[in-house]
Amino acid sequence: MERIKPRTLSGFRDRLPGDSLQKERLIHQLTATFRAFGFAPIETPHLEYAETLIHQGGEEIKKEIYRFQDHGERDVALRFDLTVPLARFVSQHKNDLGLPFKRYAIANVFRGERAQAGRYREFTQCDFDCIGSTPLTTDAEIIQMIHASLLGIGIQNFTISINHRQLLDGLCAQHGLESHTQTILRIIDKLEKIGEEKVKEELQKAGVSKASATAILHFTQHQGFGFDFIEQAKPLCQNDSMAQSLESLREVLTLLESGGVDLSRIKIDFSIARGLGYYTGIVYETKLNDCPEMGSISSGGRYDNLTQTFSSEPMPGVGASIGLDRLLAALEKLGQTDSSQTPADVLIVTFDAALMPYAYAQAHQLRNAGINTETYPIADKLKKQLSYANRKGHRFAILIGEDEAKEQSVTLKNLESGEQHEKVPLDSAIEIIQTINKENTCA
Amino acid sequence: MERIKPRTLSGFRDRLPGDSLQKERLIHQLTATFRAFGFAPIETPHLEYAETLIHQGGEEIKKEIYRFQDHGERDVALRFDLTVPLARFVSQHKNDLGLPFKRYAIANVFRGERAQAGRYREFTQCDFDCIGSTPLTTDAEIIQMIHASLLGIGIQNFTISINHRQLLDGLCAQHGLESHTQTILRIIDKLEKIGEEKVKEELQKAGVSKASATAILHFTQHQGFGFDFIEQAKPLCQNDSMAQSLESLREVLTLLESGGVDLSRIKIDFSIARGLGYYTGIVYETKLNDCPEMGSISSGGRYDNLTQTFSSEPMPGVGASIGLDRLLAALEKLGQTDSSQTPADVLIVTFDAALMPYAYAQAHQLRNAGINTETYPIADKLKKQLSYANRKGHRFAILIGEDEAKEQSVTLKNLESGEQHEKVPLDSAIEIIQTINKENTCA
Numbered sequence: 001m002e003r004i005k006p007r008t009l010s011g012f013r014d015r016l017p018g019d020s021l022q023k024e025r026l027i028h029q030l031t032a033t034f035r036a037f038g039f040a041p042i043e044t045p046h047l048e049y050a051e052t053l054i055h056q057g058g059e060e061i062k063k064e065i066y067r068f069q070d071h072g073e074r075d076v077a078l079r080f081d082l083t084v085p086l087a088r089f090v091s092q093h094k095n096d097l098g099l100p101f102k103r104y105a106i107a108n109v110f111r112g113e114r115a116q117a118g119r120y121r122e123f124t125q126c127d128f129d130c131i132g133s134t135p136l137t138t139d140a141e142i143i144q145m146i147h148a149s150l151l152g153i154g155i156q157n158f159t160i161s162i163n164h165r166q167l168l169d170g171l172c173a174q175h176g177l178e179s180h181t182q183t184i185l186r187i188i189d190k191l192e193k194i195g196e197e198k199v200k201e202e203l204q205k206a207g208v209s210k211a212s213a214t215a216i217l218h219f220t221q222h223q224g225f226g227f228d229f230i231e232q233a234k235p236l237c238q239n240d241s242m243a244q245s246l247e248s249l250r251e252v253l254t255l256l257e258s259g260g261v262d263l264s265r266i267k268i269d270f271s272i273a274r275g276l277g278y279y280t281g282i283v284y285e286t287k288l289n290d291c292p293e294m295g296s297i298s299s300g301g302r303y304d305n306l307t308q309t310f311s312s313e314p315m316p317g318v319g320a321s322i323g324l325d326r327l328l329a330a331l332e333k334l335g336q337t338d339s340s341q342t343p344a345d346v347l348i349v350t351f352d353a354a355l356m357p358y359a360y361a362q363a364h365q366l367r368n369a370g371i372n373t374e375t376y377p378i379a380d381k382l383k384k385q386l387s388y389a390n391r392k393g394h395r396f397a398i399l400i401g402e403d404e405a406k407e408q409s410v411t412l413k414n415l416e417s418g419e420q421h422e423k424v425p426l427d428s429a430i431e432i433i434q435t436i437n438k439e440n441t442c443a
Numbered sequence: 444m445e446r447i448k449p450r451t452l453s454g455f456r457d458r459l460p461g462d463s464l465q466k467e468r469l470i471h472q473l474t475a476t477f478r479a480f481g482f483a484p485i486e487t488p489h490l491e492y493a494e495t496l497i498h499q500g501g502e503e504i505k506k507e508i509y510r511f512q513d514h515g516e517r518d519v520a521l522r523f524d525l526t527v528p529l530a531r532f533v534s535q536h537k538n539d540l541g542l543p544f545k546r547y548a549i550a551n552v553f554r555g556e557r558a559q560a561g562r563y564r565e566f567t568q569c570d571f572d573c574i575g576s577t578p579l580t581t582d583a584e585i586i587q588m589i590h591a592s593l594l595g596i597g598i599q600n601f602t603i604s605i606n607h608r609q610l611l612d613g614l615c616a617q618h619g620l621e622s623h624t625q626t627i628l629r630i631i632d633k634l635e636k637i638g639e640e641k642v643k644e645e646l647q648k649a650g651v652s653k654a655s656a657t658a659i660l661h662f663t664q665h666q667g668f669g670f671d672f673i674e675q676a677k678p679l680c681q682n683d684s685m686a687q688s689l690e691s692l693r694e695v696l697t698l699l700e701s702g703g704v705d706l707s708r709i710k711i712d713f714s715i716a717r718g719l720g721y722y723t724g725i726v727y728e729t730k731l732n733d734c735p736e737m738g739s740i741s742s743g744g745r746y747d748n749l750t751q752t753f754s755s756e757p758m759p760g761v762g763a764s765i766g767l768d769r770l771l772a773a774l775e776k777l778g779q780t781d782s783s784q785t786p787a788d789v790l791i792v793t794f795d796a797a798l799m800p801y802a803y804a805q806a807h808q809l810r811n812a813g814i815n816t817e818t819y820p821i822a823d824k825l826k827k828q829l830s831y832a833n834r835k836g837h838r839f840a841i842l843i844g845e846d847e848a849k850e851q852s853v854t855l856k857n858l859e860s861g862e863q864h865e866k867v868p869l870d871s872a873i874e875i876i877q878t879i880n881k882e883n884t885c886a
Contacts, residue, residue, distance in 0.1 A: 004494055006535035006753040009519060012490060014532055016539060017483035017546065024474075024484055031467075036810045038787030038817020038837075040460035041467055045565050046489060046521075046551065047455060047509070051447055066490075068511030071555040076452060078489075089457055092449035096459060098834050100820055103460065108489065112514040122488050130820065137799050137820040144803075148810075258800035260807035310449040344481030356580050357701035360587075364703035367479045367591075374481020377543055377573065377580040391541050394481075 011113070011121030018341040022328060023124075025338075026153055027106055030126055030322065033152045034104040037145055039128050042103045044085040046110075050077040052088050055309045056278070064111040078110040082127040083306070083319065090131050091310035099132030106324070120325065129319030136248055138318045139282045139302055140255035146286055146298045146320055147261045153327070154336055155288065159265055161223070162284040163272035164249055165301070170241030171219055175212040184208065188220055189273040220271040226263050227253060233268070252282060278303040284320070288330050297330060298322045340393035344374040345433065347394040349385040351401040358405045362398060362426055369430045371437075373398075389415055396433055454556070454564035461784040465771060466567075468781075469596055470549055473569055473765065476595045477547040480588055482571050485546045487528040489553075493520040495531050498752045499721070507554040521553040525570040526749070526762065533574050534753035542575030549767070563768065572762030579691055581761045582725045582745055583698035589729055589741045589763055590704045596770070597779055598731065602708055604666070605727040606715035607692055608744070613684030614662055618655040627651065631663055632716040663714040669706050670696060676711070695725060721746040727763070731773050740773060741765045783836035787817040788876065790837040792828040794844040801848045805841060805869055812873045814880075816841075832858055839876055 008014060015023060031041075050067050054077070067077040079085050082105045090101065106126045113119060128145055130138045143160060150158050168188070172181045187202045194202075196217060203213040222233060230250045237246045249268055257263055274283040281302030288294060300320025307315040331337050346366055350359040359375055366373040374394070376385045382399075389397050399411040409423040412432060421432060451457060458466060474484075493510050497520070510520040522528050525548050533544065549569045556562060571588055573581045586603060593601050611631070615624045630645045637645075639660060646656040665676060673693045680689045692711055700706055717726040724745030731737060743763025750758040774780050789809055793802040802818055809816040817837070819828045825842070832840050842854040847866055855864040855872040857879070864875060 003754065004498055004752050006495070006531045007492065008488060008535075009490060009492060009513070009517065010515070012488035014488070014536065015484075015486035016536060017485060020484040020486050023486070035786035036815050038785055038790070038815060040785055041458075041463040042460055043458035043463050043466070045451060045455035045457070047452060047553070047565065049450065049452060052449070055447055066511075066513065068509075070452070070509065071507075072453070074452065088449045092451075093457065093459060098831060102817065110490070122490065133820040135796065135799075135820055137796075137803075137818065140803070141818065141820065254800050255803050258807070259803040260811075309447050311446065342481055342483055343478035347481070353578065353580075356578075357697050360580075360583070360698050360702040364701070368703075372479050372481060374545065375580065375584065377576040377578055377584065379578075388541060388543075 009121070011119075013120060016341070018339065019328075021340065021343060022331070022337055023324065026324065026328060026331075027126075029153045030106065030149055030324075031104070033145065033149045034128050036148070037102070037128075037141065039102045039104045039130075039145075042086075042089065042105055043107070044079070044082075044089050044105070046078055046108070047076050048079055048085060048088070050075040052309075053077050053079060053084050056084065056087075064113055066110050066112055080111050081109050082107060082125050082321070083129075086127070086129060086131075086319075087306045088310060090315065091307045094315075100138070101131045102129070103131075104128040118329065124324040126322040126324055127319060129317055131315060131317045133318070134316050136251050136282070137255060139248075140252045140259065142300055142318050142320050143252065143266070143284060144256060144259045144261055146284070146300070146322070147256075147265065149298070149322060150286070153331070155331075155334075157289040158286055159267050159289060160284050160286045160298075161267045161269040161272050162249065162252070162282060163269055164245035164282050165273070165279050166241050166281065167237065167245040167249075167270065168220075168273060170237070170239050170245060171216060173241065174239055175208070175215065177208060177212065180206060180208065184216065185273040188216070188271060191220065191271050223267055223269040223271070225267055229268050233270075248282065274299060274301055278306055280304040281318075288334075291330055291333050294326055294330055294333075296323075297326045342374065342392040342394055344372040344392075344394055345437065346371055346373045346396045346398055347385070347389040347392075348373060348375045349382065349389070349397050349399045350376065350379055351382065351399070353379040355379075355400050355402070355405050359400045362400065362410055365426055366398075366430065366433075369434070371430065371433055386415075395436075398429060452564070454562075456563060459784070461782065462771075464783065464786060465774070465780055466767065469767065469771060469774075470569075472596045473549065473592055473767075474547070476588065476592045477571050479591070480545070480571075480584065482545040482547045482573075482588075485529075485532065485548055486550070487522070487525075487532050487548070489521055489551070490519050491522055491528060491531070493518040495752075496520050496522060496527050499527065499530075507556055509553050509555055523554050524552050525550060525568050525764070526572075529570070529572060529574075529762075530749045531753060533758065534750045537758075543581070544574045545572070546574075547571040561772065567767040569765040569767055570762060572760055574758060574760045576761070577759050579694050579725070580698060582691075583695045583702065585743055585761050585763050586695065586709070586727060587699060587702045587704055589727070589743070589765070590699075590708065592741070592765060593729070596774070598774075598777075600732040601729060602710050602732060603727050603729045603741075604710045604712040604715050605692065605695070605725060606712055607688035607725050608716070608722050609684050609724065610680070610688040610692075610713065611663075611716060613680070613682050613688060614659060616684065617682055618651070618658065620651060620655065623649060623651065627659065628716040631659070631714060634663065634714050666710055666712040666714070668710055672711050676713075691725065717742060717744055721749055723747040724761075731777075734773055734776050737769055737773055737776075739766075740769050785817065785835040785837055787815040787835075787837055788880065789814055789816045789839045789841055790828070790832040790835075791816060791818045792825065792832070792840050792842050793819065793822055794825065794842075796822040798822075798843050798845070798848050802843045805843065805853055808869055809841075809873065809876075812877070814873065814876055829858075838879075841872060 065077050070076045110122050183206050200213050237243045279301040283301030285296035286298040302318045304316045306317050348359050348363050363373045363375050397413040412421040412429040508520050513519045553565050626649050643656050680686045722744040726744030728739035729741040745761045747759045749760050791802050791806050806816045806818050840856040852866040
């Protein structure tokens with residue numbers, strides 16, 4: 001028989017148990033936060049008509065998208081994000097959904113980018129959006145949810161940088177550059193990457209005068225915290241569009257503060273432009289103060305024209321996306337991950353195949369008591385079974401030999417402390433495990 | 444601007460919030476069961492080298508698989524199940540995993556079957572497998588997990604039918620039909636679908652004598668429960684292979700009983716063949732007694748040669764798959780679903796945009812008390828906001844008007860009973876909600 005080399009495609013990867021447990025824990029915590037805000041899950045297919053996805057996607061997307069003909073010769077593609085499918089979904093089901101519509105989705109997307117370290121062609125996005133609501137309450141709520149999501153997974157030290165797209169629109173208008181706004185925003189978006197001088201150069205290449213380029217750059221360099229910064233920024237906002245945008249930022253700060261957000265984590269930063277064409281209002285990105293080099297781990301903003309591909313009816317929306325893979329990498333870097341490769345607390349170790357029914361009965365009772373319990377299925381040598389537990393990260397072993405079975409007891413071994421309780425009734429073992437588990441949870 | 448009709452591909456579907464909440468609940472319960480047995484999650488890519496998937500797949504799979512060339516002109520395909528990727532995964536990572544290896548995976552797979560009612564081209568499978576263990580303890584454990592999974596989601600009335608492939612192999616051998624075994628098994632697998640007469644006909648067409656066809660058919664019609672059935676079946680098992688297989692079934696029953704499985708749910712059924720070529724030992728399928736027409740909602744068995752595509756080293760495995768979509772359809776049919784379309788208990792209803800900061804402060808405190816709380820983001824008319832709550836299924840509304848804000852209070856409305864608590868402190872409202880929630884949980 002011809003053999004095939006077992007391998008994944010370049011840019012794709014497997015997740016082994018330790019990694020997957022970490023990811024499931026994170027998804028569980030994020031889901032809890034999204035639900036706490038009343039956001040409901042939805043699911044769309046991985047595969048869509050190509051036209052649905054590429055219509056608004058631009059050239060870069062067309063290059064990266066996985067696109068092919070299906071069995072019915074339809075032109076289909078794998079989704080490259082969760083936002084375009086949301087626009088399609090809302091347009092298609094709006095009569096069944098009711099507005100405002102608040103949804104989250106945690107799912108995989110595909111981009112055939114050039115493979116590079118830490119970048120994958122299949123990755124997981126966590127999106128949450130509210131469709132159909134114009135007031136700033138919704139902008140504030142999405143920011144509040146980023147804040148709550150990070151706290152929920154145990155990250156405290158982060159900064160959400162916010163800005164208003166119309167502040168930048170107004171700035172361009174002030175310099176008579178309305179028609180260049182998109183280009184200018186795209187260049188400003190590169191500030192952090194290419195530096196001040198290059199940005200100035202590129203602005204001038206795009207037809208902005210040296211004086212305007214300097215003024216625009218100067219403006220975008222303002223950043224600060226809280227209501228004090230808003231006051232300080234007032235003189236900088238000289239036309240209506242700019243003044244109104246600043247006022248909107250103030251209103252959002254007020255709502256955030258009421259909603260329990262620590263404003264020392266909210267930076268107003270006039271350089272945040274979010275390159276994507278579809279943003280129309282307040283925009284934000286989020287960095288971990290302890291690993292800023294990771295870039296933004298959650299970005300978002302208001303987009304008022306997202307469904308225009310499908311419908312002439314305007315449909316305002318606000319949403320954000322959390323990059324799960326980046327977040328996992330960050331947690332690892334911060335040492336906030338757990339090395340266990342098993343969801344089980346206990347491994348049942350049996351010395352003799354004939355004792356397996358007794359072992360299964362003990363396992364059943366442990367599970368009934370809410371203790372995740374794995375049975376080692378083979379009556380292997382003690383050493384081999386304990387080394388399995390050690391490798392996987394079980395915290396307890398329950399040893400079952402002839403004596404234990406005869407006396408209707410078990411021997412409990414705490415694999416962390418080495419402490420051993422010999423031939424105790426199972427109920428006592430359960431009590432000991434539960435007490436230690438409780439102590440660990442509270443610690 | 445040219446508009447595009449928002450639509451999903453034929454055979455694909457969206458899940459709206461009510462449906463998705465149901466699915467998430469089910470996945471949560473199944474995951475809890477898999478973890479209770481110490482099975483850990485893994486994740487493999489949706490996309491694989493086509494050769495990885497089709498090597499063992501057979502003609503049907505080749506017709507149904509979504510296969511195309513990627514940007515690097517690699518021959519790639521979307522996975523059509525979770526078992527072949529597991530074989531690839533285990534072969535690739537065996538040094539990092541350690542054996543026995545117990546994993547679960549809940550993920551989507553793709554088959555371009557002809558679209559028909561209730562059949563989708565993208566659907567969700569829940570697989571759990573143990574690789575690297577030969578003893579029957581593992582066969583018993585997988586069956587035990589099917590049993591626990593169904594109890595865990597609130598289904599009591601079901602039957603797991605089990606058989607041993609070598610019982611049928613032995614039967615064929617007894618009639619001198621060793622070389623026809625695969626063909627005979629495939630025909631017997633159709634018994635329920637095409638009936639006794641047709642099976643007899645097909646067996647004869649396949650070269651089985653009339654007498655052997657009658658005898659084989661007669662044998663496969665035996666079924667029954669528990670150790671009594673094993674005793675009764677003894678005279679039917681006349682060669683070593685058959686006698687050993689029956690003994691294995693007895694051993695599994697012993698382990699299941701020790702593991703808390705109600706043996707009245709375990710039927711031994713000599714007709715269960717599981718058409719798939721790769722099974723080599725004990726096999727099973729599961730039907731809900733209240734909707735048997737749904738077919739098997741969980742099937743599995745022992746496969747000892749799964750990794751042979753990738754490695755000459757033999758690697759025994761036992762596993763089962765739960766069809767999530769079928770299970771969801773069954774729960775709906777049994778009336779065991781919940782009509783709520785929101786994960787939030789409470790909707791905050793605000794009468795005046797100026798009160799939004801106060802509303803956000805109340806929402807924050809409710810969430811801190813563990814109560815999922817949605818804010819209606821617009822100061823719409825009361826009627827509109829309550830009709831939104833009614834449509835989504837919130838159980839409480841917290842009304843916030845000028846008086847409430849002035850008195851630092853809220854008005855709580857129980858949307859199920861209509862009962863209203865006017866201008867009470869938020870703490871009292873929280874207490875009332877928690878008390879009612881607790882009553883509902885215990886009911």
